[in-house]
Amino acid sequence: MARNIKVLMVDDEAQFRTTTSKILTRRGYDTTVAESGEAAIEALKKSPQDVVIMDIKMPGMDGHEALAEIKKINPDVQVIMLTGHGGEDSAKESLKHGAFDYLTKPCEIELLASKIHDAYAATQKDVKEEKNAGDIMIPIQAYTTIDPESTVREGIERLKQSFETALSTSRIMETGHRSILVFDTQGDLVGTLSILDLIRALRPAYLSTPKPSMADSMQYSFMFWAGLFTTQAKGLINKKIRDVMSGPPLSVDESTNLMELANLIVTERSRRMVVTRAEKVVGVVREQELFFEMAKIILQA
Numbered sequence: 281m282a283r284n285i286k287v288l289m290v291d292d293e294a295q296f297r298t299t300t301s302k303i304l305t306r307r308g309y310d311t312t313v314a315e316s317g318e319a320a321i322e323a324l325k326k327s328p329q330d331v332v333i334m335d336i337k338m339p340g341m342d343g344h345e346a347l348a349e350i351k352k353i354n355p356d357v358q359v360i361m362l363t364g365h366g367g368e369d370s371a372k373e374s375l376k377h378g379a380f381d382y383l384t385k386p387c388e389i390e391l392l393a394s395k396i397h398d399a400y401a402a403t404q405k406d407v408k409e410e411k412n413a414g415d416i417m418i419p420i421q422a423y424t425t426i427d428p429e430s431t432v433r434e435g436i437e438r439l440k441q442s443f444e445t446a447l448s449t450s451r452i453m454e455t456g457h458r459s460i461l462v463f464d465t466q467g468d469l470v471g472t473l474s475i476l477d478l479i480r481a482l483r484p485a486y487l488s489t490p491k492p493s494m495a496d497s498m499q500y501s502f503m504f505w506a507g508l509f510t511t512q513a514k515g516l517i518n519k520k521i522r523d524v525m526s527g528p529p530l531s532v533d534e535s536t537n538l539m540e541l542a543n544l545i546v547t548e549r550s551r552r553m554v555v556t557r558a559e560k561v562v563g564v565v566r567e568q569e570l571f572f573e574m575a576k577i578i579l580q581a
Contacts, residue, residue: 306422317346358399414534417563428522471525481524
């Protein structure tokens with residue numbers, strides 16, 4: 281994003297407002313919140329916004345009434361309506377009165393972010409036909425990072441935190457990273473710690489060594505495996521991240537076309553890539569981001 285998109289989050293549920301605002305802010309949006317339609321109107325009068333995300337069912341002025349007032353204040357501001365299951369007809373009706381689009385709760389944060397970008401792009405004169413890597417990436421400040429001298433225990437705590445964030449509310453869902461980027465003290469990307477890296481490190485080294493020719497068909501007994509998982513897991517507690525991490529993922533420039541990005545993910549067998557700007561890491565693109573772009577194109581066709 282050339283500049284932070286200004287987003288007004290309007291919902292009468294405090295937890296949803298707070299959680300969604302924090303997630304969107306981490307992803308690079310300039311986010312403001314309002315607890316009602318009336319508060320949204322006042323907020324827009326004080327500070328223009330690019331995109332409004334607004335619940336339809338709210339006490340007092342509901343989403344439909346607020347949408348009409350918002351369009352009077354600024355016809356160009358784009359409004360994305362939120363509705364619960366069973367409220368799709370009401371949401372579709374809002375499209376006739378100027379709403380840009382609607383989403384049903386609960387919704388994935390990746391899909392919401394994609395809708396916000398599309399709504400903002402619709403107001404720009406130089407709308408691109410397709411997005412690029414920089415448009416769909418997770419900003420680096422929103423991605424979990426760690427240094428190579430940290431312990432595996434600390435790495436696991438960071439990974440768990442990314443999943444706990446995803447479960448913070450039943451109405452907005454954020455997928456956990458499943459990996460951590462490893463930066464050294466100079467700020468250089470030196471590796472990745474993924475769940476698969478941890479599982480590989482868990483296995484005893486001798487399981488990967490060639491068996492003697494006479495033992496090609498040897499099968500380990502139940503007694504051999506019993507308790508081994510727990511013993512090996514405890515043995516990882518104080519190991520350093522540098523001892524178990526993989527190398528850094530492939531990097532792409534933020535201007536990389538999405539088809540080129542998809543091709544690289546397949547040919548390089550990489551589920552994530554770092555995005556750079558002037559050779560500096562500024563974000564991460566995962567297969568999830570590409571999936572939501574595919575889903576939007578196919579489901580809207």
